[in-house]
Amino acid sequence: MTVQDERWPIAGAFTIARGAKTEAHVVVAEVRQGEARGRGEAVPYARYGESVESVLAEIEAARAAVEAGATRIDLLELMPAGAARNAVDCALWDLEAKLAGEPAWRLAGRERLDPVKTCYTISLGTPEAMAEAARAAARRPMLKLKIGGPGDLDRVEAVRTAAPKSRLVVDANEALSFAELQALAPEFARLDVKLIEQPLKAGEDEALEGFESPVMLCADESLHTRAELAACARRYGCVNVKLDKTGGLTEALALCAEARAxxxxxMAGCMVATSLAMAPAMIIAQGARFVDLDGPLLLARDREPGLTFVGSMIEPPTSELWG
Structure with missing residues (x-):
């Protein structure tokens, strides 16, 4: 196994309620067996107490077990959920597919892998700046708007005017109070917003139990693995499944099955990263109500070969990229 960190510049800046960044700093694990190699990419996320250094250290701690033949199922006990396990888990999926001569989606029990349409993210900014960005992306079928502060209604109204035909998802990244949500939700419904993502802080969202929101609510920071599903089911109608939170595709598949039950x-979600991180999430995206795998579209350049985007449509990955 080899591991390295890479930096990929973002086109402009990516801004959410917690701050802005200008590059995606990712960790890539590669596992080789004979001539076959498998790769997995993950994004350490400070909100979850991760850094590039901590993720590299976690993977290094698992090196001996992985090189001795630990399986993806073994990883569920060997490593905690998070970016480190995601990189190794996805590398093992890729390696298994290469060794078997079968696509990863077939190994995951799917009959086929179809193209999917992704959201396109509009970073948090002034209403005018967000409207300008939305106008440039108005032909995309779904826009995801980052909000989180005074003027949120103005932001959404400005985007709705600039992109009247696009479906809208609003993502607060934990930045709203319950009172603000109660006031904004009816207004967002009026503007035909389809989903409000993580309005309240994770761990402080009990107020959502019994709340009849006029717009479906989606858990993001509140959901990592199956352990949080029962609580989320009482508070949300949708869950954002990200491989960096679940700790890989193995847990993500199990989580999706239980969530649907x-x-x-x-929602199949992502961090800002290259196509190598999006490719395994394409399996999660099959049949998902919402897909948000636009990470590569936000970068100044992507990995080669990468995923093929036709507008907002993502074609299945080639085996050269992953799986």
Whole structure:
């Protein structure tokens, strides 16, 4: 196994309620067996107490077990959920596919892998700046707007005017109070917003139990693995499944199955990263109500070969990229 960190510049800046960044700093794990190699990419996320250094250290701690033949199922006990396990888990999926001569989606029990349409993210900014960005992307079928502060309604109204035909998802990244959500939700419904993502802080969202929101609510920071599903089912109608939170595709597949059994809708989500990180998430995106795998579209350049984007449509990955 080899591991390295890489920096990929973002086109402009990516801004959410917690701050802005100008590059994606990712970790790539590669596992080789004979002539076959498998790769997985992950994004350490400070909100979850991760850094590039901590993720590299976690992977290094698992090196001996992985090189001795630890399986993806073994990883669920060997490593905690998070970016480190995601990189190794996805590398093992890729390696298995290469060794078997079968696509990863077939190994995951799917009959086929279809193209999917992704959201396109509009960074947090002034209403005018967000409207300008939305106008440039108005032909995309779904826009995801970052909000989180005074003027949120003005932001959404400005985007709706600039992109009247696009479906809208609003993502607060934990920045709203319950009172603000109660005031904004009816207004967002008026503007035909389809989903409000993580309005309240994770761990402080009990107020959502019993709240009849006029717009479906989606858990993001509140959901990492199956351990949080029961609580999320009482508070949300949808869950954002990201491989960097679940700790890889193995847990993500199990989480999606349980979430659907609980009546929850699925959003296939991502961090800002290259196509190598998006490729395994394409399996999660199959049948998802919402897809947000636009990470490569936000970069100044992508990995080669990368995923093929036709507008907002993502074609399945080639085996040269992953799986």
């Amino acid at each position: 609980l009546g929850l809708e699925i």
